[in-house]
Amino acid sequence: MTTTLLMLLALSALPPSIHPLTAHTAHHCTAGRARMCSCRAVLQPVAAAERASLVLQGTVIAFRDSVLSFAFGRGRVRIAHVRVSASWKPAPVDSVVHVATSWDSCTYPFKVGDDYLIYADVDRQLAMPTTSMCTRTQPASGASADLQALGKPTGKIGR
Numbered sequence: 001m002t003t004t005l006l007m008l009l010a011l012s013a014l015p016p017s018i019h020p021l022t023a024h025t026a027h028h029c030t031a032g033r034a035r036m037c038s039c040r041a042v043l044q045p046v047a048a049a050e051r052a053s054l055v056l057q058g059t060v061i062a063f064r065d066s067v068l069s070f071a072f073g074r075g076r077v078r079i080a081h082v083r084v085s086a087s088w089k090p091a092p093v094d095s096v097v098h099v100a101t102s103w104d105s106c107t108y109p110f111k112v113g114d115d116y117l118i119y120a121d122v123d124r125q126l127a128m129p130t131t132s133m134c135t136r137t138q139p140a141s142g143a144s145a146d147l148q149a150l151g152k153p154t155g156k157i158g159r
Contacts, residue, residue, distance in 0.1 A: 054099075058084040066079060116139055
């Protein structure tokens with residue numbers, strides 16, 4: 001095993017409260033097999049927000065799995081329907097946004113009914129925001145450091 005892989009395995013064993021990447025580089029289990037999601041270093045909250053196309057907090061209300069055609073072939077994506085409660089960048093017009101996550105080892109494991117802080121980029125081929133485990137996207141319940149660093153949302157959305 002390489003040193004990097006050993007470090008990732010050691011980091012994945014740490015509890016989220018002390019994990020230096022806030023559990024963004026982690027194992028993702030699919031069909032009973034653990035696969036490693038390989039990510040570059042995760043940016044700090046403000047830098048991640050500056051780089052992202054969309055930063056919001058919201059509750060996942062539904063999913064839709066799709067198979068889409070791309071220039072390089074076909075791929076599966078999971079689209080989360082998110083009811084937005086707060087937005088930092090940009091303030092979306094609609095109270096529900098659709099965020100895609102690829103169907104691979106870096107798929108973000110959204111759960112219906114859970115509240116998340118989402119950092120996403122607009123994918124030109126999908127024409128919608130996308131996120132993964134390689135971003136700072138995380139459950140809002142564990143995002144207090146990010147929420148503090150981001151400051152006051154640009155606008156409250158929804159009810």
